[in-house]
Amino acid sequence: MKLTILPNWCKWLSLALLISSFRVDYNNLIDAFLRGYDSQAMLMANTETIPVRKSSDNSGTYPLPDLLILLSVVVYILSKDKRDDEFINSIRAQALLAAFLVTSITMMFIYAFNGRLDGSYLILIQLLSYVIIFKFMKIRADIVGVID
Numbered sequence: 439m440k441l442t443i444l445p446n447w448c449k450w451l452s453l454a455l456l457i458s459s460f461r462v463d464y465n466n467l468i469d470a471f472l473r474g475y476d477s478q479a480m481l482m483a484n485t486e487t488i489p490v491r492k493s494s495d496n497s498g499t500y501p502l503p504d505l506l507i508l509l510s511v512v513v514y515i516l517s518k519d520k521r522d523d524e525f526i527n528s529i530r531a532q533a534l535l536a537a538f539l540v541t542s543i544t545m546m547f548i549y550a551f552n553g554r555l556d557g558s559y560l561i562l563i564q565l566l567s568y569v570i571i572f573k574f575m576k577i578r579a580d581i582v583g584v585i586d
Contacts, residue, residue, distance in 0.1 A: 444517045452514035458505030464502075504558055511565040525584065529575045537568035 519526055541564045548554075 446511065446518045448513050448517040452510040452517065455506050455510035455513065459510065462506065463501075463503035475566060482492070488528055508558060508562060508565070511562070513567065515565060515568060524527060525579070527562045529579065533572035533575055535566055536571045540567040541572070 541560070544563055544567075545560065
């Protein structure tokens with residue numbers, strides 16, 4: 439069973455989408471780096487609440503940077519590797535199962551302590567855990583010598 443759809447060069451496209459998502463949200467990113475600690479300290483000192491940027495507004499739409507990040511991760515996952523054989527496909531299937539388990543455990547912790555989770559963050563946790571687990575499994579197979 440083939441789990442890839444896009445050619446190998448689409449990994450570079452996903453990197454470009456990821457960089458463009460940070461570029462679109464550049465001002466909020468700079469504010470988070472410069473005033474992140476100060477706003478948290480001000481929140482502790484005062485009883486006033488600080489407006490937090492939500493990932494969705496009242497209309498149910500998501501901002502462009504969040505969508506670009508999700509799109510870049512999906513494009514990266516669906517791209518081929520240089521060596522795409524049966525063993526890589528079995529690693530993909532194992533990583534998909536492990537990512538599902540990691541996401542399920544993460545959801546349990548979030549619901550236990552917070553109770554709320556946005557849908558886009560749930561998908562992002564699922565996709566990023568898949569990418570990380572797949573890369574670690576592939577590196578481990580390279581070290582052991584299973585992959586040429």
